[in-house]
Amino acid sequence: xxxxxxxxxxxxxxGSAPAIMRELSRRRFLSFAAIAGxxxxxxxxxxxxxxxxxxxxxxxxxxxxxxxxxxGDYDSPDVVASFTAELGPKVTLDSYASNEExxxxxxxxxxxxxxxxxxxxxxxIPQMIENGLxxxxxKDLLPNMSNIDAAYLGRAWDPGNDYSVCKAxxxxxxxxxxxxxxxxxxxxxxxxxxxxxxxxxxxxxSDDPAGVLGSYFWANDMDWNTEDPDELEAARAFLIEEIxxxxxxxxxxxxxxxxxxxxxxxxxxxxxxxxxxxxxxxPDRWQWVLPGPITELWMDNWAIAAGAPHxxxxxxxxxxxxxxxxxxxxxxxxxxxxxGKDMEAAAVEAGLDYTxxxxxxxxxxxxxxxxxxxxxxxxxxxxxxxxxxxxxx
Numbered sequence: 263x264x265x266x267x268x269x270x271x272x273x274x275x276x277g278s279a280p281a282i283m284r285e286l287s288r289r290r291f292l293s294f295a296a297i298a299g300x301x302x303x304x305x306x307x308x309x310x311x312x313x314x315x316x317x318x319x320x321x322x323x324x325x326x327x328x329x330x331x332x333x334g335d336y337d338s339p340d341v342v343a344s345f346t347a348e349l350g351p352k353v354t355l356d357s358y359a360s361n362e363e364x365x366x367x368x369x370x371x372x373x374x375x376x377x378x379x380x381x382x383x384x385x386x387i388p389q390m391i392e393n394g395l396x397x398x399x400x401k402d403l404l405p406n407m408s409n410i411d412a413a414y415l416g417r418a419w420d421p422g423n424d425y426s427v428c429k430a431x432x433x434x435x436x437x438x439x440x441x442x443x444x445x446x447x448x449x450x451x452x453x454x455x456x457x458x459x460x461x462x463x464x465x466x467x468s469d470d471p472a473g474v475l476g477s478y479f480w481a482n483d484m485d486w487n488t489e490d491p492d493e494l495e496a497a498r499a500f501l502i503e504e505i506x507x508x509x510x511x512x513x514x515x516x517x518x519x520x521x522x523x524x525x526x527x528x529x530x531x532x533x534x535x536x537x538x539x540x541x542x543x544x545p546d547r548w549q550w551v552l553p554g555p556i557t558e559l560w561m562d563n564w565a566i567a568a569g570a571p572h573x574x575x576x577x578x579x580x581x582x583x584x585x586x587x588x589x590x591x592x593x594x595x596x597x598x599x600x601x602g603k604d605m606e607a608a609a610v611e612a613g614l615d616y617t618x619x620x621x622x623x624x625x626x627x628x629x630x631x632x633x634x635x636x637x638x639x640x641x642x643x644x645x646x647x648x649x650x651x652x653x654x655x
Contacts, residue, residue: 319400319573328353328575331364331377333562334515336430338595341588349582351575359514360470361386368395373569378576384561385633387419387426396425397566403577406584414601417561427580428601430592431561432532433622433630434473435552437516437539439526450481450553453527457508461527466511466519466655468529471646472633474501474512476558477529483555487634494638498645506652517541520548533597536619540597550619552626559630593620 330337334357342353358364361383368375373394382390390396401407407415407427414428436453443460447453454477457465467474478497479486488494513519516528520538530538535550542548564580566573582588589602593609599620606621614620622630 318397319403319577321400321403322574324349324351324578325572325575327351328379328572328579329356329377330354330379330381330579331356331358331367331375331567332379332381333357334359336381336562336596337583338588338591340595341583341591345579345582349575349578351572351578353579365390365395368567369393371569375567375569376571377567378570378572379579380565380567381429381562382426382565384417384419384426384563385635387563387565389635390565391420391425395568397568397570397573398424399427399566400577403574404581404584406581409584409586409589409603410601411603414561420563426563426565427584429562429564429583430533430596430598430600431559432598433552433560434468434476434529434531434558435535435550437520437528437530437535437548437550439523439547440549441547442526447549447551448554450477450555450557453477453529453551453553454481454505456527457505461525462508463510464526465509466513466516466525466528467509468531469512469514471639471642473514473529473558474646474649475642476633480553480556480558486556486558486631487636487638489636489638491641494641494645498648501645501649502652506649509649509653509655511655512650512653523547532619536597536616539619540615550616552622552629554629556629556631559627559632 328351330353332355336357337355342355346352356377358367364380364382365386368377368380368390380396387396401423404427407423410428414431415423417428420426436447438447438456438461442464443456447456467477475497476486478500479488479493484493511519511525513525513528514531515534516525516530517534517538519525519528520535521541521543523542523544528535530550532550532552539545539548539550564583566576566580570576583592584602586602589600589605590608593600593602593605594614597616597620599605606617609617609620
C-alpha cells in the first residue's frame, strides 16, 4: 500500500519526436545560491562531513521499505501497488513543489534525509553529483533501461546515465477559456496581451521562477538563459509593472482551476493542462496552446539520493518502473512522455485522449529550449518574488 503525504522536467530529442498516457504535476528550478545560501554552503555539504557511507546495491535481498521523494502525484498507483505486491517493499511517497525544495532538504540532511529515490530536473543533476547529493547507479540492476528510447538517454547533464535516467519530460504553454477569450491566442505575446485585457484578474502563472521569467524572454524571442543585466531589468519592469497587477494566482497545478472554471487564462505544463481539460465537464471550453515563437523543454529523472537507506529496493523500483507495462501505466496516469520506446503508436491505437498534449512533432520540438543554470539565477528569483509581492497573489 502506498502512503502519500502531499498530493513533475528537460529534453528535446535531437531530431526526433518519440513516445504514451494521464497527468501530473512537475517541478522547477531556482538557483543553488538561492537554495542553499551560495556555493560555499554547497561545498561544505559535500561528502565527508557526518553520516557514514550508505550501503551500496549489489543485487542482494530487497529491503522491506522504500521512500520516494518526488513531484506530486507523479506515479501510477497501480505501478506502486503491483511493485509492493510482487517484490515486497512498502513504498512511501513524499512530495515537493520545486527542485529547490528537494535540494535544500538533501543539502541540510548531509546524507541522512531517509529518502531513497528522488526525481530532479536534468539541469540540476551536474551540481547535485558534484556536491555529493546523489548515489551512482549499479546499472547491472537496471536491465529495463533498455526500454528507454535512445533519444532520452545520454543527456548532457549525465552522459553515461551513471546517476540518472529519464522519468518523464514535457513543456510549458498555456490554457484559456474560449467562452471568455473569443479570439485565437497562439504566442506568449498573446498570453500577456490577454492577461492585461479579457483575462485581467483571472490569470494565473506558474509558481516557478523559471516559467515566469522564461515567458517574458520566450515572448520576445530572446535567449531565456541570458545573463545580460539590461535584459533582466527589462524583464523585471515588464513583469512587475505591467503584468503583476493582472495576476490572480501563482499556481503550478492549474488542472483544478480548469475543472472549476475559476481562472480564464493559465500558464501550464502540458500534462497538467491535459489533466484539467480531460477532467472538465466542458472540455471544449478550453484551448491548450504550445506558444511561439519559443518555449521551454524540461526532463525529470529517476535518481538515488546519497545515503539512501534502501539501495536494493531503490534500484528495483526504478527498474520496475521502466518495464513496458509500467511505462504504459505511468504514461496513462501522468500524461507526460515517459521516454519509452515506440509508445506513441500504441497510445494512439489504444484511443488515448489528447495525445497531442503528450507527443510533439519535430517542428514543435524545434521551438523548445532547455534551461541552463547560470549566475543570473539569484536575480531571477528576486524578480519572481517581487512580482508575486506586487500581484498580492
